[in-house]
Amino acid sequence: xxxxxxxxxxxxxxxxxxxxxxxVLASAPGSPALLLDTxxxxxxxxxxxxxxxxxxxxxxxDARELPELIEAARREGIRRVIIDTPPHAEDSILDxxxxxxxxxxxxxxxxxxxxxxxxxxxxxxxxGKVPLAVINHAPPRTGxxxxxxxxxxxAALIGMGARVAETVVANRVSMSHAILxxxxxxxxxxxxxxxxxxxxxxxxxxxxxxxxVRKSR
Ligand SMILES: Nc1ncnc2c1ncn2[C@@H]1O[C@H](COP(=O)(O)OP(=O)(O)OP(=O)(O)O)[C@@H](O)[C@H]1O
Ligand SMILES: [Mg+2]
Numbered sequence: 494x495x496x497x498x499x500x501x502x503x504x505x506x507x508x509x510x511x512x513x514x515x516x517v518l519a520s521a522p523g524s525p526a527l528l529l530d531t532x533x534x535x536x537x538x539x540x541x542x543x544x545x546x547x548x549x550x551x552x553x554x555d556a557r558e559l560p561e562l563i564e565a566a567r568r569e570g571i572r573r574v575i576i577d578t579p580p581h582a583e584d585s586i587l588d589x590x591x592x593x594x595x596x597x598x599x600x601x602x603x604x605x606x607x608x609x610x611x612x613x614x615x616x617x618x619x620x621g622k623v624p625l626a627v628i629n630h631a632p633p634r635t636g637x638x639x640x641x642x643x644x645x646x647x648a649a650l651i652g653m654g655a656r657v658a659e660t661v662v663a664n665r666v667s668m669s670h671a672i673l674x675x676x677x678x679x680x681x682x683x684x685x686x687x688x689x690x691x692x693x694x695x696x697x698x699x700x701x702x703x704x705x706v707r708k709s710r
Contacts, residue, residue: 494567495702496574498593500624502616503609504580507599507629509536510668511694512577515597517677518695519573520548526573527566531556531585537577543675549575556585559592583616590617595702596624598655599662602631602646611653625701626655627694633663633686660694663687 497515499508512528519526525548530537541551550571554562559576566574578589590596596617600610610626617624628647632640639647643661650657663686671681678687 494563494572494574495594496563496576496592497595497597497698497702498576498578498589499597499599500578500586500590500613500616501598501600501610502580502583502586502612503600503606506601506606507627507662508532508580509577510672511597511599511627511629511662512537512575513540513672514677514679514691515695515698516549516573516575517546518679518692519575521572524570524572525549526575527552527571529554529559529562529574529576531559531589532577532579533582534579540672540675545675546680556582556588559588563592586613586616587620590620590622593622595698596622597698598624598626599629600626600646600650602628602642604649607646607649607653610650610655614653614655623656625658625698626650627658627660627662629662630664631661633665634661658694658697660690660697662690662694 499512501508516526516528528549528551530553576589578586598613600606628643631643647657665687667678667682667685667687671678
């Protein structure tokens, strides 16, 4: 079993959006992923209620219950658990990071967003985890190179000691359209650019999970 916690001290960076997408991609026929919503905003619930598909499973939980819930999921043979977290509740974020095999930290590429990533990295460090930063809400790629704001964000994140996903998730209206219909971009617009980015991100995460990096303490 692998547990992925999506965390960022900054609001609106895409924690819930990535949780939705990764939890669907992490589900296989007969093997639904489990989505654990530890954010009292409960943004995942209405999306989950709108869904036609019967994956992923969703449990709304207090972060203190995570070890118990994950143990129960393990006994049931669940292979993938994705945890969405609130932006401001430090103790909850720490609890969710502690149980993770991989902590994913979404960020927008702007300078103020990047400054806020440092506080999330510091939390991960406290529980001995080296997170994977994911640049989300990026301007779409034009031509061959990465937009300069993305290249600069990548360099800044590496400078802070973060691992940074190769895959960048662009700001695309199809993301909102998909969510509004209780789906993901992969279900709503398969073969689209947004879908291929999210799929590439999931492949990258799967590869990391097969060789997780943890700090020894
Ligand atoms: N790549 C994207 N392209 C377009 N819209 C996006 C993208 N990622 C997220 N959004 C939109 O941005 C808004 C904020 O995203 P989301 O709710 O996932 O952030 P969050 O980090 O979970 O926020 P909070 O801290 O409040 O829980 C949502 O309306 C979502 O649909
Ligand atoms: Mg959220």
